[in-house]
Amino acid sequence: MASISIRNVSKSYGRTPVLHRLEIDIADGEFVSFLGPSGCGKSTLLFCIAGLEEITVGEIRLGDRAMGRTPPRDRNIALVFQDYALYPHMRVRDNIAFPLLQQSIAAETVRGQVAWAAELLGLETLLDRLPAELSGGQRQRVAVGRAIVRNPAALLMDEPLSNLDASLRVRMRTEIKRLQKELGLTVVFVTHDQEEAMVLSDRIAVLDGGVLQQFAEPMTVYREPANQFVASFIGSPQMNFLPGPMAGGALDDRSLLGVRPHDLVPVHRAPDGVLAVEGTLALVEPAGPVTYLDVALADGSLVKATCADPRGHQPGERLTLAVPRHRVSIFDAASGVRTGALAVATGEDSNDMKAMAHGL
Amino acid sequence: MSTTAPAMTGPAAAPAPALRGRRTERVAGFAYLAVAPTLLVVLLVVGVPLGYSFFLSLNRTNPITKRWIFVGLQNYTALLHSTDLLQALGRTAYFAAFSVIGTTLLGGVFALVLNERFAGRGVLRSIVLVPWAMAPISVGVLWSFLFAGEFGAINGLLNDLGLSALATPWLGNGFRALNLLALVHVWNQAPLTALMLLAGLQSMPASLHKAAMLDGAGPVRRFLSITLPWLKPNLMFISIIATINALMAFDVLWALTRGGPGNATTVLAWLGYLMSFQFFKFGEGAAVLYVLTAISFVLAIFYFVVLGPRRGGAPAPAGTLAGLPGARRVRSMAVLPPFRPRRGWLPPATARAAARIGFWGVTALVLIWSAWPVVALLLMSLMPGADLIRTPATFLPSTLTLHNFIAVLMPDTVAAVNTSVQAQRVPFSLLNSFIVGAVVAVVSVALGTLAGYAFSRNAKARTFQAALWGLLLTRMTPALTLVLPYFIGFRVLGLIDTRLALIISYCSFLLPLSAWMMRSYFEGVPLSLDRAALIDGCSRAKMLWKILLPVARPGVVATAIFCFLASWNEFLFALILTSTPKAQTIPVILAGFLSQAQFYTYGPLFAATVLSIAPPVAVAFLFQRYLVQGALSGAVKG
Numbered sequence: 001m002a003s004i005s006i007r008n009v010s011k012s013y014g015r016t017p018v019l020h021r022l023e024i025d026i027a028d029g030e031f032v033s034f035l036g037p038s039g040c041g042k043s044t045l046l047f048c049i050a051g052l053e054e055i056t057v058g059e060i061r062l063g064d065r066a067m068g069r070t071p072p073r074d075r076n077i078a079l080v081f082q083d084y085a086l087y088p089h090m091r092v093r094d095n096i097a098f099p100l101l102q103q104s105i106a107a108e109t110v111r112g113q114v115a116w117a118a119e120l121l122g123l124e125t126l127l128d129r130l131p132a133e134l135s136g137g138q139r140q141r142v143a144v145g146r147a148i149v150r151n152p153a154a155l156l157m158d159e160p161l162s163n164l165d166a167s168l169r170v171r172m173r174t175e176i177k178r179l180q181k182e183l184g185l186t187v188v189f190v191t192h193d194q195e196e197a198m199v200l201s202d203r204i205a206v207l208d209g210g211v212l213q214q215f216a217e218p219m220t221v222y223r224e225p226a227n228q229f230v231a232s233f234i235g236s237p238q239m240n241f242l243p244g245p246m247a248g249g250a251l252d253d254r255s256l257l258g259v260r261p262h263d264l265v266p267v268h269r270a271p272d273g274v275l276a277v278e279g280t281l282a283l284v285e286p287a288g289p290v291t292y293l294d295v296a297l298a299d300g301s302l303v304k305a306t307c308a309d310p311r312g313h314q315p316g317e318r319l320t321l322a323v324p325r326h327r328v329s330i331f332d333a334a335s336g337v338r339t340g341a342l343a344v345a346t347g348e349d350s351n352d353m354k355a356m357a358h359g360l
Numbered sequence: 361m362s363t364t365a366p367a368m369t370g371p372a373a374a375p376a377p378a379l380r381g382r383r384t385e386r387v388a389g390f391a392y393l394a395v396a397p398t399l400l401v402v403l404l405v406v407g408v409p410l411g412y413s414f415f416l417s418l419n420r421t422n423p424i425t426k427r428w429i430f431v432g433l434q435n436y437t438a439l440l441h442s443t444d445l446l447q448a449l450g451r452t453a454y455f456a457a458f459s460v461i462g463t464t465l466l467g468g469v470f471a472l473v474l475n476e477r478f479a480g481r482g483v484l485r486s487i488v489l490v491p492w493a494m495a496p497i498s499v500g501v502l503w504s505f506l507f508a509g510e511f512g513a514i515n516g517l518l519n520d521l522g523l524s525a526l527a528t529p530w531l532g533n534g535f536r537a538l539n540l541l542a543l544v545h546v547w548n549q550a551p552l553t554a555l556m557l558l559a560g561l562q563s564m565p566a567s568l569h570k571a572a573m574l575d576g577a578g579p580v581r582r583f584l585s586i587t588l589p590w591l592k593p594n595l596m597f598i599s600i601i602a603t604i605n606a607l608m609a610f611d612v613l614w615a616l617t618r619g620g621p622g623n624a625t626t627v628l629a630w631l632g633y634l635m636s637f638q639f640f641k642f643g644e645g646a647a648v649l650y651v652l653t654a655i656s657f658v659l660a661i662f663y664f665v666v667l668g669p670r671r672g673g674a675p676a677p678a679g680t681l682a683g684l685p686g687a688r689r690v691r692s693m694a695v696l697p698p699f700r701p702r703r704g705w706l707p708p709a710t711a712r713a714a715a716r717i718g719f720w721g722v723t724a725l726v727l728i729w730s731a732w733p734v735v736a737l738l739l740m741s742l743m744p745g746a747d748l749i750r751t752p753a754t755f756l757p758s759t760l761t762l763h764n765f766i767a768v769l770m771p772d773t774v775a776a777v778n779t780s781v782q783a784q785r786v787p788f789s790l791l792n793s794f795i796v797g798a799v800v801a802v803v804s805v806a807l808g809t810l811a812g813y814a815f816s817r818n819a820k821a822r823t824f825q826a827a828l829w830g831l832l833l834t835r836m837t838p839a840l841t842l843v844l845p846y847f848i849g850f851r852v853l854g855l856i857d858t859r860l861a862l863i864i865s866y867c868s869f870l871l872p873l874s875a876w877m878m879r880s881y882f883e884g885v886p887l888s889l890d891r892a893a894l895i896d897g898c899s900r901a902k903m904l905w906k907i908l909l910p911v912a913r914p915g916v917v918a919t920a921i922f923c924f925l926a927s928w929n930e931f932l933f934a935l936i937l938t939s940t941p942k943a944q945t946i947p948v949i950l951a952g953f954l955s956q957a958q959f960y961t962y963g964p965l966f967a968a969t970v971l972s973i974a975p976p977v978a979v980a981f982l983f984q985r986y987l988v989q990g991a992l993s994g995a996v997k998g
């Protein structure tokens with residue numbers, strides 16, 4: 001196992017810049033996700049770490065070794081490809097054994113290690129099949145098996161779950177997390193799916209257009225997004241943005257207020273310490289455990305709020321919405337950078353919410 | 361797949377609801393209509409002649425009285441006892457082994473080089489294709505002058521380089537002639553192998569090699585463990601086609617050695633030709649050619665068994681729940697030796713530099729191998745006649761002139777006063793070649809598209825599977841076996857010496873090819889497109905015309921190119937079925953030129969050869985992309 005440090009790394013394909021001055025330090029045994037919109041350079045960064053692509057500027061270190069132009073085969077890094085890249089003509093057994101056979105390891109050890117990986121991933125009955133004879137989830141497990149079988153310094157995964165159905169996905173991600181904990185692996189995980197990233201990661205690196213936007217723990221990324229891009233990319237439905245003057249006080253048009261729909265609830269009477277806005281209910285969208293309310297404000301803009309119980313709410317009705325002030329992020333309207341919250345968090349979050357919900 | 365194709369009930373037939381659980385597939389009437397022309401043509405023009413030539417092989421004719429006598433298997437038993445046949449068999453085996461191994465190795469190197477990304481790759485791809493795009497008869501003309509003893513270009517080059525001691529009449533020695541003949545065949549055929557291998561390489565996902573790199577495999581291990589197994593299905597087709605093309609090699613033989621010196625290069629195909637068309641022993645000739653046909657079928661089956669797709673295997677998984685991870689845990693991880701970065705015998709930077717130099721070296725060799733002979737031909741066609749007969753021979757022209765081209769293109773002008781008869785026929789033969797090629801391309805693409813569509817959409821139906829194998833079988837039938845029945849048939853019909861006869865013959869062996877190619881192309885077009893069009897109210901025919909054809913355009917272009925090239929370059933049928941300039945195509949004129957060549961006609965001969973390869977070369981340069989794509993179908997005509 002090893003730490004990975006990415007120092008001032010830039011990468012361009014010909015004249016197209018893809019990665020821009022990235023600084024990311026990943027500790028030994030840490031689980032880090034790269035999250036970002038399609039085409040932001042996530043795969044490219046993984047390939048750079050693995051040595052499959054050369055970086056244009058900067059340095060990548062594995063543990064205490066600077067990689068320079070070390071070829072991929074000398075880095076001891078395993079990568080689970082998005083399309084799995086299983087060798088189509090080799091049986092599952094041979095696929096898993098392939099990386100071990102490239103090092104001079106005794107046949108007995110290889111056999112034992114393959115059996116271990118197969119058992120860990122529940123592949124015992126599939127060892128004699130060809131990849132074409134496996135389902136998507138099984139292929140993915142084989143790909144993971146091939147990656148962990150040789151005890152790599154770091155395990156990189158490029159959207160390994162994207163081809164699976166929803167329930168298998170949830171199950172596989174639990175498996176991956178368990179494996180990582182059990183083996184103490186350093187894992188870099190690329191995904192489109194923010195929920196996956198939130199659940200799995202110790203830290204999340206949010207990328208956009210090849211630039212690192214934020215690198216922090218999942219709850220920090222959610223609660224204290226570094227800028228408007230992160231704020232709107234993370235969390236579903238998207239964060240509401242309100243004009244600064246709505247908060248009263250010293251804020252003017254140069255600021256924006258960011259409020260997550262989940263923090264904004266209808267109340268009868270706004271208690272102290274909350275930011276309240278009034279509007280007309282435009283649309284009620286039940287989404288299972290919660291119901292989303294689209295509310296039109298006086299200036300015509302729409303905000304999304306949530307409530308637990310939609311009964312009694314009719315479109316056209318006047319509503320007061322409230323959000324605890326410390327849950328309101330303030331962004332600089334020009335640069336998009338988060339400058340702070342409306343208030344410092346005090347006491348237990350959940351108590352505030354409960355109080356408000358009771359006030360309903 | 362348990363949905364059936366809907367029956368066509370009218371112009372706006374809506375798809376019938378899918379019938380589930382039926383064992384046999386129902387096939388639409390439209391599908392039968394679509395394959396009928398192709399199957400009919402194949403049956404008539406391959407099946408019947410094949411049967412007829414088998415009948416011939418059971419007879420003997422008296423050349424003087426022209427009487428036919430039925431002799432049963434006597435022709436065959438006589439052959440078994442003749443040393444001629446055994447010797448020819450040995451030479452054929454040697455020639456075929458040399459060619460198959462040579463084309464596969466060389467084609468493999470070409471494909472690996474051309475699969476890399478580098479500046480000028482597109483141009484190099486086109487250049488590499490040129491030797492294959494040329495007519496084999498042009499290849500023969502070209503190499504016969506490269507190899508020629510007194511005035512040959514190779515000897516000229518050796519003289520120029522101060523290596524006169526090495527100059528020799530290259531085709532003078534029997535065994536050397538056989539080897540050189542095989543080498544020329546390899547020169548002509550290796551690009552085809554390269555094309556098909558390249559298509560295979562291009563379809564390989566890039567992630568496979570990346571994964572293997574990360575798994576610690578070096579270049580050699582990756583080639584052996586990843587690339588080769590990936591190409592295995594292509595290699596089956598390639599071996600079959602290379603073997604058949606080697607067994608049937610005729611044009612190059614005709615131009616270069618004509619079986620000699622002595623009978624050192626008399627292979628089976630040549631023996632069959634000699635018997636039938638020189639000694640007019642049609643029965644015995646047919647028997648020899650039938651032996652050849654049998655050998656090619658047997659070998660094809662052999663390759664199929666050895667290299668063919670693995671059948672059966674484990675059943676598809678019943679569900680994704682089989683073997684869920686983490687149920688019980690007994691085993692613990694083995695203790696692996698710590699990862700040691702490998703120690704190469706060269707420092708990494710040096711190794712990289714060496715690899716680059718090696719790559720460019722190989723690329724340069726590929727370029728020289730493919731281009732030099734053609735450049736030499738071009739130079740010779742631009743030399744004044746006197747340069748070609750200088751002694752000692754030299755490769756460097758004294759001046760460059762267009763005289764030779766004027767002589768063949770405008771035989772009536774003053775500049776061309778003393779041109780030969782053959783030279784005067786060149787312009788009209790180019791026109792013949794062009795008309796025949798264009799008509800053949802249009803007809804076989806039109807019918808082949810229909811058939812290919814029906815085959816691709818009814819892949820599961822028994823009748824269609826059988827028919828498809830039938831088509832493939834015709835691909836393995838040597839043209840030499842067919843040409844005699846054709847000759848007799850066309851004589852009965854009074855079509856000898858007409859372009860129509862050539863068109864009919866070429867269509868007959870190009871139709872299966874074009875149906876096969878279009879079938880593989882349509883297989884890549886999703887079925888949902890058909891369904892959408894039918895739901896939107898198209899008739900079957902309109903759907904094919906308006907929706908599928910535009911989608912399949914690259915396939916159509918590739919198929920048309922292959923058909924045009926094949927008929928432009930065809931020599932054997934043109935030689936046998938034509939006798940006057942009225943219908944003679946350019947390969948026949950070149951051949952006539954070659955056999956009557958006088959020292960003062962070498963220049964025009966080269967000019968005519970350059971003209972004969974101009975359209976194929978243009979195609980190689982303009983449509984290189986389509987050719988690579990077309991090769992994906994794996995059934996390319998040699």
Ligand SMILES: Nc1ncnc2c1ncn2[C@@H]1O[C@H](COP(=O)(O)OP(=O)(O)OP(=O)(O)O)[C@@H](O)[C@H]1O
Pocket residue numbers: 013016018036037038039040041042043044045192
């Ligand atoms: N070989 C290449 N040559 C030129 N540009 C490339 C190449 N590979 C990727 N790019 C570009 O680099 C950018 C980043 O690509 P990358 O594959 O890393 O994105 P990604 O974040 O993994 O996207 P996705 O989530 O869709 O997989 C894209 O804009 C892509 O177009």
Ligand SMILES: [Mg+2]
Pocket residue numbers: 042043044158
């Ligand atoms: Mg990607």
